[in-house]
Amino acid sequence: MATQPTFLSKVRLIYTGMFMVALLLIIFAFRWQVAEAERFTLAADGRSQLSYIPSVRGSIYASDGTTLAYSEPRYDVYVWLPELQFRELKEIQTRVEFTDKLGSLIDKSGEQLRQELSALEAQDVKYIKVADSVTVEVRNQIMALTLDADKDKPENQRRKLTGYEMKETSKRIYPENELASQLIGLTKQLEDGSTVGLGGLEAEWAELEPIEGIVSGERDARGNAIALSAEKTVEAQRGNSIYTSIDKRLQLLVENRLKWAVEAFSAASGSVVIMDPKTGEVKAMANYPTYNPNLREAKDPSVFGNKAISEPYEIGSVGKSFTLAAALDTGTVNPDSVIIQGHQGCEKIHDDLEPVCTHDKLPQPPLPIKEAFALSDNIYFLHLAQLMEKQDFHDYLVNFGIGIPSGVDIKGESAGYPVKDVEKWNVADQAAYSYGHSYQMNLLQVANGIGAIANYGVLMQPHVVNKVQRVDGTEITLPPRAVKRVITKETAQTMDEIMHQVYQNNLFWWERHYDDLRSYKIAMKSGTALIPLKNGLGYSNEINATYAGYDASPDRSFVMIVRLERPQGSLASTNARILWLELFRDIKDYLGVKRIGEF
Amino acid sequence: MTNIKQLLQKTNNLSRPMVVLITVLLVFVAVQFMILATLGTKGGEIGLIRAQMESLRVENDNLRAAIDRTKTVANIEEDMTNVFALQTTYVEKIVTAPSDQFVSLDN
Numbered sequence: 001m002a003t004q005p006t007f008l009s010k011v012r013l014i015y016t017g018m019f020m021v022a023l024l025l026i027i028f029a030f031r032w033q034v035a036e037a038e039r040f041t042l043a044a045d046g047r048s049q050l051s052y053i054p055s056v057r058g059s060i061y062a063s064d065g066t067t068l069a070y071s072e073p074r075y076d077v078y079v080w081l082p083e084l085q086f087r088e089l090k091e092i093q094t095r096v097e098f099t100d101k102l103g104s105l106i107d108k109s110g111e112q113l114r115q116e117l118s119a120l121e122a123q124d125v126k127y128i129k130v131a132d133s134v135t136v137e138v139r140n141q142i143m144a145l146t147l148d149a150d151k152d153k154p155e156n157q158r159r160k161l162t163g164y165e166m167k168e169t170s171k172r173i174y175p176e177n178e179l180a181s182q183l184i185g186l187t188k189q190l191e192d193g194s195t196v197g198l199g200g201l202e203a204e205w206a207e208l209e210p211i212e213g214i215v216s217g218e219r220d221a222r223g224n225a226i227a228l229s230a231e232k233t234v235e236a237q238r239g240n241s242i243y244t245s246i247d248k249r250l251q252l253l254v255e256n257r258l259k260w261a262v263e264a265f266s267a268a269s270g271s272v273v274i275m276d277p278k279t280g281e282v283k284a285m286a287n288y289p290t291y292n293p294n295l296r297e298a299k300d301p302s303v304f305g306n307k308a309i310s311e312p313y314e315i316g317s318v319g320k321s322f323t324l325a326a327a328l329d330t331g332t333v334n335p336d337s338v339i340i341q342g343h344q345g346c347e348k349i350h351d352d353l354e355p356v357c358t359h360d361k362l363p364q365p366p367l368p369i370k371e372a373f374a375l376s377d378n379i380y381f382l383h384l385a386q387l388m389e390k391q392d393f394h395d396y397l398v399n400f401g402i403g404i405p406s407g408v409d410i411k412g413e414s415a416g417y418p419v420k421d422v423e424k425w426n427v428a429d430q431a432a433y434s435y436g437h438s439y440q441m442n443l444l445q446v447a448n449g450i451g452a453i454a455n456y457g458v459l460m461q462p463h464v465v466n467k468v469q470r471v472d473g474t475e476i477t478l479p480p481r482a483v484k485r486v487i488t489k490e491t492a493q494t495m496d497e498i499m500h501q502v503y504q505n506n507l508f509w510w511e512r513h514y515d516d517l518r519s520y521k522i523a524m525k526s527g528t529a530l531i532p533l534k535n536g537l538g539y540s541n542e543i544n545a546t547y548a549g550y551d552a553s554p555d556r557s558f559v560m561i562v563r564l565e566r567p568q569g570s571l572a573s574t575n576a577r578i579l580w581l582e583l584f585r586d587i588k589d590y591l592g593v594k595r596i597g598e599f
Numbered sequence: 600m601t602n603i604k605q606l607l608q609k610t611n612n613l614s615r616p617m618v619v620l621i622t623v624l625l626v627f628v629a630v631q632f633m634i635l636a637t638l639g640t641k642g643g644e645i646g647l648i649r650a651q652m653e654s655l656r657v658e659n660d661n662l663r664a665a666i667d668r669t670k671t672v673a674n675i676e677e678d679m680t681n682v683f684a685l686q687t688t689y690v691e692k693i694v695t696a697p698s699d700q701f702v703s704l705d706n
Contacts, residue, residue: 011614014617053653055656055660056660056664059663059667065670066670066671067667067668067670067671070663070664070667070668071660071664072660072661072664072665072668073657073660073661073664136657136658136661168657173664173668175667175668175670175671176671215649236656238660238663249683249685253685589685590683590685
């Protein structure tokens with residue numbers, strides 16, 4: 001009978017013990033998770049590592065798949081002095097050995113590196129950058145450095161030289177140097193090693209940017225990853241690549257010829273745009289002066305901009321193409337219409353305004369409008385504009401893209417000064433608009449507007465990128481896009497004939513070196529406009545000279561617009577014509593432009 | 600006898616959860632040992648694999664850069680000469696007429 005309470009009391013004792021253990025666990029759990037949560041969180045954070053892994057930007061390719069811009073991985077090299085000092089203290093490696101070996105791979109002498117380290121060590125700096133942007137090959141050589149003390153050991157048993165760290169970064173390289181530099185744009189490296197685009201394709205196409213990798217996980221006391229710890233990882237991924245419509249060979253021909261023209265005619269600058277009017281693809285876009293993006297520090301930043309899209313200007317009589325197309329399309333006139341009975345070279349349109357004059361101020365007899373166009377007669381064109389409904393004239397100009405951003409996929413476009421709303425027009429506005437003044441366009445807008453005439457009246461969306469290639473190999477094709485029909489096909493074909501006559505008139509009989517060019521069905525219009533003074537009070541004596549032309553053969557292989565800013569000399573306005581014709585001579589065989597009789 | 604039987608019955612009832620609890624604990628400890636014996640020692644290996652992955656990624660990017668680097672203007676100029684037989688030439692002299700003959704030029 002005495003055993004019964006003893007046995008039960010033992011069982012109770014065990015339960016009590018377990019209860020105590022459980023109570024202790026609860027107390028400790030409370031302490032760890034509530035009372036001292038902050039301290040333990042910090043301790044845990046010390047074991048938890050969050051690493052960012054950079055990657056490289058995507059490449060930019062020309063139409064033939066060759067490279068315009070690419071990035072390669074690079075490394076910045078740092079010396080971590082505490083480790084170096086520890087190894088020296090333990091007599092594992094010496095400072096001389098370390099600096100001699102590392103220095104030889106980063107283009108520094110051992111002595112130079114030692115001095116550098118000593119100087120900063122004296123200032124208590126511990127993490128010292130000793131080399132910028134070394135290649136992967138150099139990185140591999142550095143990582144393969146071993147201790148002299150182990151030179152007799154088998155290779156796999158030699159200890160590594162330590163005391164340095166390498167931080168991954170990247171270098172943007174433009175293998176064609178100046179070629180299409182303003183169109184491609186630039187990149188800037190930020191403090192954290194990432195790059196951002198500045199202007200051009202680099203800034204416009206976010207797809208080029210890489211995805212930074214993130215590795216988050218816990219480490220044990222030795223620094224090894226803990227296999228079971230929850231680990232969130234974002235894989236580092238290089239940026240996508242873009243394929244452009246830029247024809248590198250054409251671009252090179254254009255840039256060479258443009259450089260020649262700007263220098264020969266002492267112009268401040270020059271720009272050229274060549275497009276495929278059928279698709280809106282930009283085949284070449286050049287500016288001069290230009291710069292080498294690999295050596296950009298050596299160049300005046302003012303040349304970084306892409307003037308072909310960023311600098312709108314008054315296009316002068318090239319605008320008469322839009323006026324005439326509008327008048328023909330509305331049925332206001334036909335090519336043979338004689339709208340006035342001649343003029344005296346100048347004509348007053350308002351008592352308070354200076355008279356409107358032709359370039360030579362010579363009287364003209366009654367002329368069909370197509371001849372007035374060939375003579376680029378301002379007085380005829382102001383009367384032509386007056387014959388149209390203002391709203392119609394306004395709408396046609398806007399539909400040709402005046403004052404509307406072209407939406408080209410390059411950063412930095414400035415849409416220019418638009419055509420005013422009709423209610424705000426005065427007599428001077430209507431006159432000025434008729435011959436391409438008082439509104440401003442950038443060169444690409446001009447190319448696109450003239451391209452609409454070349455494309456049988458359909459305005460296309462100008463673009464440079466036609467394909468994005470993702471990292472996984474999939475491709476997104478960006479097809480051409482028609483924006484709107486501006487004029488009928490019949491009007492466009494009538495314009496072909498009128499503008500072709502202008503081209504023929506521009507090939508003078510004494511220019512025997514251009515004889516070969518007479519056999520092409522080119523349509524053309526020139527424009528010259530005085531440059532406004534910076535104070536806005538009138539015009540300087542300097543000009544912008546523009547020539548616009550396109551292949552009017554059934555192939556419609558190109559539209560090309562050239563601009564020279566402030567060309568010098570008594571025949572300054574003709575210099576853009578020479579540039580256009582010389583360029584055409586350079587590119588016609590390459591583009592396979594057909595002669596009359598071949599189609 | 601009856602009392603003893605009842606007592607044993609009582610203790611059996613009490614110790615059954617204990618046995619279950621101890622068994623569960625033993626299994627838990629055994630599993631912990633197994634995990635530690637297998638995965639717990641893989642930290643170094645994981646680190647190595649991760650480093651290799653990084654190295655491959657960098658190597659891959661570097662190779663792509665090397666491919667892109669070969670497509671340079673020098674190759675294109677060679678093409679222009681050999682394939683297209685094109686040469687950039689400049690006019691040496693531009694023959695122009697007196698300015699009064701530029702009848703169709705723009706203003």
